[in-house]
Amino acid sequence: MTAKIARFLDDVQPATPCLVVDLDVVRQNYLDIRHWLPVAEVFYAVKANPAPEIVALLTGLGSNFDVASPGEIDLCLAAGASADRISFGNTIKKQRDIAYAYSKGVTLYAFDSEAELEKLAESAPGARVFCRILMTCDGAEWPLSRKFGCEVDMARDLLVRARDLGLDPYGVSFHVGSQQTDLSQWDIAVGKTAMLFTALAEAGIELRMVNLGGGLPTKYRTDIPAMERYADAIMTAMTDHFGNNIPTMIIEPGRGMVGNSGILEAEVVLISRKSYDDEVRWVYLDVGKFGGLAETMDEAIKYRIETPYQNDETGPVALAGPTCDSADIMYEKCGYHMPLSLKVGDKVRILSTGAYTSSYSAVNFNGFAPLKTYFV
Amino acid sequence: MTAKIARFLDDVQPATPCLVVDLDVVRQNYLDIRHWLPVAEVFYAVKANPAPEIVALLTGLGSNFDVASPGEIDLCLAAGASADRISFGNTIKKQRDIAYAYSKGVTLYAFDSEAELEKLAESAPGARVFCRILMTCDGAEWPLSRKFGCEVDMARDLLVRARDLGLDPYGVSFHVGSQQTDLSQWDIAVGKTAMLFTALAEAGIELRMVNLGGGLPTKYRTDIPAMERYADAIMTAMTDHFGNNIPTMIIEPGRGMVGNSGILEAEVVLISRKSYDDEVRWVYLDVGKFGGLAETMDEAIKYRIETPYQNDETGPVALAGPTCDSADIMYEKCGYHMPLSLKVGDKVRILSTGAYTSSYSAVNFNGFAPLKTYFV
Numbered sequence: 001m002t003a004k005i006a007r008f009l010d011d012v013q014p015a016t017p018c019l020v021v022d023l024d025v026v027r028q029n030y031l032d033i034r035h036w037l038p039v040a041e042v043f044y045a046v047k048a049n050p051a052p053e054i055v056a057l058l059t060g061l062g063s064n065f066d067v068a069s070p071g072e073i074d075l076c077l078a079a080g081a082s083a084d085r086i087s088f089g090n091t092i093k094k095q096r097d098i099a100y101a102y103s104k105g106v107t108l109y110a111f112d113s114e115a116e117l118e119k120l121a122e123s124a125p126g127a128r129v130f131c132r133i134l135m136t137c138d139g140a141e142w143p144l145s146r147k148f149g150c151e152v153d154m155a156r157d158l159l160v161r162a163r164d165l166g167l168d169p170y171g172v173s174f175h176v177g178s179q180q181t182d183l184s185q186w187d188i189a190v191g192k193t194a195m196l197f198t199a200l201a202e203a204g205i206e207l208r209m210v211n212l213g214g215g216l217p218t219k220y221r222t223d224i225p226a227m228e229r230y231a232d233a234i235m236t237a238m239t240d241h242f243g244n245n246i247p248t249m250i251i252e253p254g255r256g257m258v259g260n261s262g263i264l265e266a267e268v269v270l271i272s273r274k275s276y277d278d279e280v281r282w283v284y285l286d287v288g289k290f291g292g293l294a295e296t297m298d299e300a301i302k303y304r305i306e307t308p309y310q311n312d313e314t315g316p317v318a319l320a321g322p323t324c325d326s327a328d329i330m331y332e333k334c335g336y337h338m339p340l341s342l343k344v345g346d347k348v349r350i351l352s353t354g355a356y357t358s359s360y361s362a363v364n365f366n367g368f369a370p371l372k373t374y375f376v
Numbered sequence: 377m378t379a380k381i382a383r384f385l386d387d388v389q390p391a392t393p394c395l396v397v398d399l400d401v402v403r404q405n406y407l408d409i410r411h412w413l414p415v416a417e418v419f420y421a422v423k424a425n426p427a428p429e430i431v432a433l434l435t436g437l438g439s440n441f442d443v444a445s446p447g448e449i450d451l452c453l454a455a456g457a458s459a460d461r462i463s464f465g466n467t468i469k470k471q472r473d474i475a476y477a478y479s480k481g482v483t484l485y486a487f488d489s490e491a492e493l494e495k496l497a498e499s500a501p502g503a504r505v506f507c508r509i510l511m512t513c514d515g516a517e518w519p520l521s522r523k524f525g526c527e528v529d530m531a532r533d534l535l536v537r538a539r540d541l542g543l544d545p546y547g548v549s550f551h552v553g554s555q556q557t558d559l560s561q562w563d564i565a566v567g568k569t570a571m572l573f574t575a576l577a578e579a580g581i582e583l584r585m586v587n588l589g590g591g592l593p594t595k596y597r598t599d600i601p602a603m604e605r606y607a608d609a610i611m612t613a614m615t616d617h618f619g620n621n622i623p624t625m626i627i628e629p630g631r632g633m634v635g636n637s638g639i640l641e642a643e644v645v646l647i648s649r650k651s652y653d654d655e656v657r658w659v660y661l662d663v664g665k666f667g668g669l670a671e672t673m674d675e676a677i678k679y680r681i682e683t684p685y686q687n688d689e690t691g692p693v694a695l696a697g698p699t700c701d702s703a704d705i706m707y708e709k710c711g712y713h714m715p716l717s718l719k720v721g722d723k724v725r726i727l728s729t730g731a732y733t734s735s736y737s738a739v740n741f742n743g744f745a746p747l748k749t750y751f752v
């Protein structure tokens with residue numbers, strides 16, 4: 001909770017639910033990442049929070065951008081970022097979307113399959129391409145599945161094929177899993193990457209770039225290592241595996257760039273028990289899984305929640321959203337407690353909600369409007 | 377797939393992804409429910425698909441409406457439904473939203489807790505109220521949690537309290553779980569309800585209404601019992617437990633009203649394998665969990681998917697959406713197969729997607745626009 005956000009909420013008393021983002025925090029996060037990882041090029045993962053205000057701020061600071069779609073390309077261009085600062089990092093692109101990006105001047109693309117390479121060769125001839133490899137992602141709170149990436153031996157062959165198709169085999173990317181707190185994961189990933197560099201060199205291809213993906217965390221319910229410890233883990237892995245010959249490094253923070261910049265204010269709509277002998281109270285807020293808190297899916301992201309009664313005695317709660325959907329429950333099993341003094345109509349503040357909230361919000365589910373964002 | 381939808385898709389070739397709803401199917405579903413359950417008042421669960429076109433059609437046919445929010449009340453009133461045809465069926469309502477509904481003439485409200493009753497007594501004095509009881513919902517494909525309802529002994533006390541607060545204790549509601557295929561669940565629920573009628577009569581309160589909730593299914597991957605079998609199970613339960621003294625019956629179909637009216641057309645964006653020895657192909661569509669297929673959460677709703685190659689040999693697939701989110705996977709574990717001849721750029725048709733799709737769609741996730749709906 002920053003002073004600016006607190007003042008805004010107190011002064012304006014906006015209708016809830018709403019997200020308030022402090023752009024100074026985003027700026028500081030960017031500067032911190034640059035400070036601790038000066039050799040890495042920063043590509044903000046726009047999907048984390050695609051607000052034009054954030055993209056414009058980061059454009060001004062000199063950031064590059066990792067985008068998922070033509071919509072996000074347009075957003076970055078509109079904010080003044082030139083096309084050479086954009087990486088089309090989605091490995092799943094329509095042919096016509098690649099053509100659109102190429103027509104706008106985007107020359108950097110991700111892939112993880114032969115079919116995607118063929119699309120790129122046709123619609124983005126000569127472009128720099130990087131292959132995403134599969135990681136297991138132990139230790140991540142929002143673990144990646146097998147959806148993205150391919151095994152290393154396939155990646156080797158695909159990078160050779162990229163050259164044969166007239167593309168520029170630029171490098172390798174991986175993602176250790178969002179909200180990754182096991183620092184050793186970077187060593188594993190960089191080690192696999194370095195092996196690929198060697199294998200490709202044997203095929204006459206000099207890769208020049210390592211894309212470290214995202215994974216920088218934001219503080220939710222449990223503590224996280226400091227940014228310098230991530231930077232140290234990453235740089236140690238790079239020097240261990242690449243020695244003095246360190247390639248271009250790209251990092252794609254999303255959550256780590258904007259997560260802690262936002263506070264979501266919500267209202268307690270109802271507090272009830274289901275039977276006389278229930279110890280657990282059900283606390284219903286005016287925001288839930290379909291109004292911006294999608295990452296509570298399977299209780300994965302555990303937000304910190306502040307009430308007006310921080311020092312009062314607490315009891316166990318199940319926390320749910322306002323819709324008629326029975327799946328609209330944030331926390332039922334992971335041990336949330338809230339003050340016994342909490343009452344209907346109270347405001348609560350959900351911390352570190354700057355990433356993956358407003359853009360996840362449903363368009364109109366149950367007749368509730370999408371989450372509104374204010375910038376301070 | 378109706379002839380009208382097929383013709384529209386062939387003639388118009390709309391950009392994908394898109395949902396096409398055949399309003400004739402909605403009309404026929406309404407008439408079928410009225411035909412097989414003529415004694416029940418139909419309250420369409422607006423949240424299933426809040427398109428104005430659907431609400432207007434059902435208003436014209438004489439339907440009533442179950443709403444979740446002021447937004448849905450406005451929608452029904454704008455379509456020409458008078459306020460006495462609206463039930464505010466969400467048990468989680470803000471005080472000011474109750475006041476808004478009451479000011480618009482809504483006189484029928486759900487509750488399942490004392491706190492909600494107190495709000496209703498203050499902002500909707502004299503209104504008819506019904507108490508939702510907790511069900512276990514065995515057999516439902518989209519099971520209800522403990523989020524809604526209270527235990528029967530608490531419901532008894534709350535209905536007495538409703539009278540003492542100057543409200544009109546009108547009846548009892550339950551929900552057997554969406555997409556319920558175990559017909560015996562209605563007997564269990566109606567049995568509990570009848571016990572409550574008896575208990576309340578002993579307290580001098582004559583309840584007059586049973587709200588049977590939703591639960592009518594639509595056909596997805598597996599077959600479902602015919603509507604007449606549901607009607608038979610419900611009427612048998614009612615006469616078994618209430619004899620000749622059957623109270624007013626309300627039914628709230630959502631999925632059962634609109635599910636099979638819609639076809640979602642999507643495009644195959646990519647087909648790939650993760651390693652050379654993978655038998656499973658990954659098939660990526662331009663629609664996923666955040667673009668309208670939210671009910672594939674935990675692979676709960678298993679849609680039928682038609683390709684242009686219905687008679688070709690098939691192989692196992694994992695099916696995922698187009699976003700950079702690793703959770704955007706529809707089916708990985710429940711055994712989907714698709715034709716080996718399927719290729720990038722092909723159109724697929726996802727059947728029975730008229731309910732709980734367009735309104736669940738995220739507002740802008742990954743820069744993709746919300747799901748567009750056409751009506752034929």
